[in-house]
Amino acid sequence: MEHNSAETLVQVICLLSALATICWTLMVVPMRIVPQTCIRFALANGCVLVGMYLYTYRTDAASYLHWLFADIIILCGFAALRSGTQMLDKLPSTWRQNTMIILSAATLMLLVPPQAQFAAYLVSILSLAAAGFFCGLTLDCYRAYKASPTSFAIYSLVIPTTVFGMLFLLKGIALLIQPDLARTLAMLNTYESKPVLWLYILFILGMNMLIMANVVNNLMTKISNLAHIDELTGIWNRHSLAEKLRSTHQHWLHSNSVYSILLFDLDHFKNINDTYGHTVGDEVLRQTAQHIRASIHHNDDVFRYGGEEFLLILPDTNQIQALVVAKRCCALFNEMVVITHQGKVHVTASFGVATISKHVDAENLLSMADKAMYQAKSSGRNCVRAAP
Numbered sequence: 355m356e357h358n359s360a361e362t363l364v365q366v367i368c369l370l371s372a373l374a375t376i377c378w379t380l381m382v383v384p385m386r387i388v389p390q391t392c393i394r395f396a397l398a399n400g401c402v403l404v405g406m407y408l409y410t411y412r413t414d415a416a417s418y419l420h421w422l423f424a425d426i427i428i429l430c431g432f433a434a435l436r437s438g439t440q441m442l443d444k445l446p447s448t449w450r451q452n453t454m455i456i457l458s459a460a461t462l463m464l465l466v467p468p469q470a471q472f473a474a475y476l477v478s479i480l481s482l483a484a485a486g487f488f489c490g491l492t493l494d495c496y497r498a499y500k501a502s503p504t505s506f507a508i509y510s511l512v513i514p515t516t517v518f519g520m521l522f523l524l525k526g527i528a529l530l531i532q533p534d535l536a537r538t539l540a541m542l543n544t545y546e547s548k549p550v551l552w553l554y555i556l557f558i559l560g561m562n563m564l565i566m567a568n569v570v571n572n573l574m575t576k577i578s579n580l581a582h583i584d585e586l587t588g589i590w591n592r593h594s595l596a597e598k599l600r601s602t603h604q605h606w607l608h609s610n611s612v613y614s615i616l617l618f619d620l621d622h623f624k625n626i627n628d629t630y631g632h633t634v635g636d637e638v639l640r641q642t643a644q645h646i647r648a649s650i651h652h653n654d655d656v657f658r659y660g661g662e663e664f665l666l667i668l669p670d671t672n673q674i675q676a677l678v679v680a681k682r683c684c685a686l687f688n689e690m691v692v693i694t695h696q697g698k699v700h701v702t703a704s705f706g707v708a709t710i711s712k713h714v715d716a717e718n719l720l721s722m723a724d725k726a727m728y729q730a731k732s733s734g735r736n737c738v739r740a741a742p
């Protein structure tokens with residue numbers, strides 16, 4: 355190392371990557387928090403640590419270990435970072451693209467001897483490959499954000515990945531055009547390289563913090579889903595029904611915009627369980643929920659109310675409109691065939707509709723819909739009845 359302060363900064367980078375590797379590893383064992391994802395983030399930091407450590411041993415002599423291997427291991431770290439993010443945000447893996455970037459970089463690096471004399475060229479290849487990873491990461495985060503627009507954590511990653519992608523790109527191009535910049539941009543042991551080293555420190559700190567925010571956000575969503583989503587059918591559960599009904603009722607009180615609820619119960623469901631078994635019964639419930647969810651308006655919500663009972667909340671919907679929805683759903687059951695491992699199963703349902711009006715509270719509305727639904731049952735099932 356030529357200058358002590360540059361050496362200290364490289365040591366800080368190594369220390370930060372080591373700490374981050376330990377933290378992410380602790381998330382895998384013993385905490386087991388999204389382990390497949392966290393192991394990739396641990397690997398990403400570990401690779402940066404090894405790469406940076408090898409950089410510190412660079413001398414004027416040619417060394418494949420301290421140049422080529424160190425650079426490739428850092429690129430593998432970026433690939434692991436991208437793969438972890440894709441896994442966390444449930445995006446398709448781009449391992450082929452990642453492998454292509456690494457192999458192309460390695461091939462280009464092999465064209466010159468691995469030594470300081472060719473630092474501008476070697477670091478330029480490394481930077482352009484890194485830019486490829488960060489541009490890909492930006493696209494991944496943007497896609498994840500589009501799929502879940504309320505997730506601020508994902509969006510917050512788009513900005514730093516874009517910035518780092520651009521910086522790596524500019525560095526790569528600058529070194530190709532102006533090899534004289536190597537002392538500042540490519541050699542990490544010179545006084546002139548200090549700003550670049552500070553940027554690396556910011557990069558490691560910033561990326562780890564934002565990814566941690568993303569993981570925490572992901573966990574919070576999972577916990578919230580466990581509390582609000584019915585495990586069997588994947589639709590809202592009764593707990594979230596209470597919350598949604600309360601907020602819809604408040605909206606009605608403030609805006610006077612009427613809402614309706616639609617309660618339906620599968621007909622003779624016990625026969626399905628008795629004939630085909632509970633597994634088929636569960637499959638019927640699952641597919642029923644999916645069909646109904648796919649057929650309703652985006653403003654409406656469907657909840658599992660009880661065993662084979664479901665409830666729809668229809669905001670801004672009067673009784674006439676609610677009856678139309680109920681009849682459409684009833685017809686959907688008549689057309690619907692549930693395909694199970696025991697063969698095709700046909701199921702119908704009985705519907706009760708209730709619409710909010712003055713002097714009716716949310717509790718009363720539920721019992722009105724319940725009564726209307728039982729009227730539908732006693733009228734022969736597979737039909738719709740509205741509360742008066």
Ligand SMILES: Nc1nc2c(ncn2[C@@H]2O[C@H](COP(=O)(O)OP(=O)(O)OP(=O)(O)O)[C@@H](O)[C@H]2O)c(=O)[nH]1
Nearest residue numbers: 619620621622623624625627632633635636661662
């Ligand atoms: N497979 C399965 N069955 C369930 C679940 N929850 C409730 N059930 C069954 O649903 C059946 C409901 O039966 P009943 O209340 O007699 O009603 P039904 O047979 O649908 O008859 P009607 O409602 O009068 O048309 C029972 O056999 C419950 O065991 C579930 O999560 N999975």
